Amino acid sequence: MRFNIVILPGDGVGPEVAAEGVKVLEAVGARFGHFFELEYCPIGGVAIDQFGVALPKKTLRKCEKSDAVLMGAVGGPKWDDPTAKVRPEDGLLGLRKGLKLFANLRPVKVLPMLIDSTTLKPAIIRGVDLMIVRELTGGIYFGRPKKQWQTAAGRKAVDSMLYSEREIERILRVGFELARSRRKKLVSVDKANVLESSRLWRQLAIELSKGYPDVELQHMLIDACAMRLIQRPADFDVIVTGNMFGDILTDEASMLAGSMGMLPSASLAGVPRAGERTFGMYEPIHGSAPRRAGQNIANPIAQIMSVAMMLRYSLGLVKGANAVEKAVSHVLEEGYRTYDIMEEGKTQVGTREMGDRVADRVS
Ligand code: IPM
Ligand code: MN
Numbered sequence: 001m002r003f004n005i006v007i008l009p010g011d012g013v014g015p016e017v018a019a020e021g022v023k024v025l026e027a028v029g030a031r032f033g034h035f036f037e038l039e040y041c042p043i044g045g046v047a048i049d050q051f052g053v054a055l056p057k058k059t060l061r062k063c064e065k066s067d068a069v070l071m072g073a074v075g076g077p078k079w080d081d082p083t084a085k086v087r088p089e090d091g092l093l094g095l096r097k098g099l100k101l102f103a104n105l106r107p108v109k110v111l112p113m114l115i116d117s118t119t120l121k122p123a124i125i126r127g128v129d130l131m132i133v134r135e136l137t138g139g140i141y142f143g144r145p146k147k148q149w150q151t152a153a154g155r156k157a158v159d160s161m162l163y164s165e166r167e168i169e170r171i172l173r174v175g176f177e178l179a180r181s182r183r184k185k186l187v188s189v190d191k192a193n194v195l196e197s198s199r200l201w202r203q204l205a206i207e208l209s210k211g212y213p214d215v216e217l218q219h220m221l222i223d224a225c226a227m228r229l230i231q232r233p234a235d236f237d238v239i240v241t242g243n244m245f246g247d248i249l250t251d252e253a254s255m256l257a258g259s260m261g262m263l264p265s266a267s268l269a270g271v272p273r274a275g276e277r278t279f280g281m282y283e284p285i286h287g288s289a290p291r292r293a294g295q296n297i298a299n300p301i302a303q304i305m306s307v308a309m310m311l312r313y314s315l316g317l318v319k320g321a322n323a324v325e326k327a328v329s330h331v332l333e334e335g336y337r338t339y340d341i342m343e344e345g346k347t348q349v350g351t352r353e354m355g356d357r358v359a360d361r362v363s
Contacts (some may be wrong), residue, residue, distance in 0.1 A: 012288025014072025044074025134246025
């Protein structure tokens with residue numbers, strides 16, 4: 001089969017890890033007889049430097065016409081001035097909104113060979129296999145008003161946590177559907193003891209649960225969930241939550257897997273269902289890590305696992321997806337590690353070497 005894939009390398013370590021993702025994608029193409037037509041487009045800081053905008057119209061248009069989008073990372077100190085008119089992150093947010101990618105899937109799986117490379121006790125993280133479903137195009141990231149202004153009493157600023165019934169319902173549905181395809185446990189995370197938008201969220205979760213009698217629904221406040229995630233992480237199956245809560249919980253959850261450099265993500269425009277293809281953008285959850293850039297040290301596994309998610313959800317190439325995941329496990333079992341997951345007795349490798357090894361193991 002033939003597919004059109006847009007690659008958005010971005011900033012910092014983005015281009016370095018994206019190159020390894022592409023390497024592994026091409027290994028899948030060679031192994032399974034698919035052809036991936038790649039188109040590289042600018043986004044983030046590089047786009048600001050070149051065009052003065054974080055998301056050039058042409059980039060958005062190419063993404064819209066593609067079968068899937070693979071992104072590296074955006075941002076860096078060069079564009080971090082809080083008074084700046086354009087910021088690299090606007091490119092990412094604009095793309096999420098422009099491509100209607102409302103459902104962000106962030107799986108967290110503790111691989112047995114990495115159980116000692118985290119800051120948590122092995123007994124606590126053993127068997128962790130959870131999925132965080134984060135709403136991605138609404139909530140406080142996008143709600144209006146959103147501004148800063150001058151008053152006689154000093155400056156003020158506001159962000160608005162706004163959610164419509166439709167937005168909440170469609171993301172809850174993703175949570176219920178995924179739970180149904182897994183261990184049938186769904187935790188809906190909110191702050192219903194304080195926030196009105198969370199009270200609507202909770203009501204809708206209760207209403208929707210009537211259509212999913214096979215899924216056990218539990219409500220959890222965001223603060224309690226943050227605690228539970230490091231106290232008893234293996235209890236979780238699927239977590240569904242709003243944009244900002246999901247942003248925070250997924251960074252926290254990444255520590256269960258040893259490193260942010262291990263976690264992939266999928267941002268989808270529809271409900272993922274087995275046997276169906278959903279348009280999406282795929283990216284590691286780690287940022288552009290500017291201090292690590294240009295040194296060939298970044299861990300490309302999050303990006304490579306994002307390729308696996310792309311094969312699974314947007315291209316319908318489940319065999320290819322499984323092959324990539326197996327290849328990653330294989331290389332880790334052989335003892336190869338990037339600096340972020342390095343342990344005594346293992347072999348430290350750089351970004352490119354890790355990518356080469358995984359690509360070689362795709363079979
Ligand atoms: C993420 C990132 C982004 C977010 C930033 C870069 C805008 O932290 O994907 O989690 O906050 O969504
Ligand atoms: Mn984040």
